[in-house]
Amino acid sequence: MSDFTAIEQSREAGFGDYVQLLKPRVMSLVVFTAMVGLVVAPQPVHPYVAFVSILLIALGGGASGALNMWYDADIDRVMRRTMGRPIPSGRVSEGEALGLGLGLSGLSCLMLGLAANWFAAAFLAFTIFFYVVIYTMWLKRLTPQNIVIGGAAGAFPPMIGWAVATGGVSVESILMFALIFMWTPPHFWALALFMKDDYSRAGVPMLTVTHGRAATRRHILVYTVLLVPVAFALAFSSIGGPVTLLAAVILNAMFLRGAWAIRQRDEAEAEADGYRIEKSFFKLSLAYLFAHFGALLVDASLRSFGVGGWGWL
């Protein structure tokens, strides 16, 4: 083999590969929910400080994504959905991902402490710890409830956004957390239903693998039912309003209908139409969360004009 072919075969990472390590699609959810948490908080934040804080929360989320890819490289190599990621495809080494993840974790927490307050910074550090150590290293490979408890990590960003503005925690920020926390299991279990071989091949104890697919369908319905009161409690809280309530009525009706349809089906039916209902439920779940937080944003904007919220009725 000549030097030339050696260079041809080397997979030198491009800048985009390092961006991929930060899971940009997950970051978009983090950015949006953290921004809503910050905007709906009662204390105003300087626009530049708010912008920087959201950027740093997103960076912290990205850092935990890189650490997740570092630790999960072995199962990412096996799963169809993840084998194209930078580490399994050989473009980035595991050590590079670890270094990037640790470096960005430290930088994002330190900078958030300086930009906003140290409570928000500690909260971001705890979120990274929870996602990487509690979820990725411990629960993900241990229990079929991995998604339920691990979902907390994805639910913290609006609380961090709220903490940036207020320096603390309140009922409203806990309700925003609870909405994402209860939404996560149906969202991921729907994905697990139509990504059928992936988790079993990787040996990840997803509910579909340990308890079967019929049980997973039942669990989706149960968690969707439990999600409804949380959505309405948020709508009637001080950060909710008529727009959030309207969104809650429509979105929860659609979500319940989807979960019921999933519950009523068996595997043969699902196989026959290529998991059409499960896939549309998964897409609906994404819209559910974005629309819910979008409605909170609309109510907050209306409140600033003196017409939103429950006070003016």
Added chain:
Amino acid sequence: MALNREHDLHRRRLGRNMGLGLVLGALVLMIFGLSIVKMSRLEEGKLPASQETSQ
């Protein structure tokens, strides 16, 4: 066979270095902007309660 100067490997390295340069530049600007905002708010005495603990 001679190596082409414009080999894909060089393009990737250039892209990576440019990207890192831009990120570091953005970081410097971000910290500079934060310093300006913090100092001007300190002068105005407008720092909110949540941020007083970090000073």
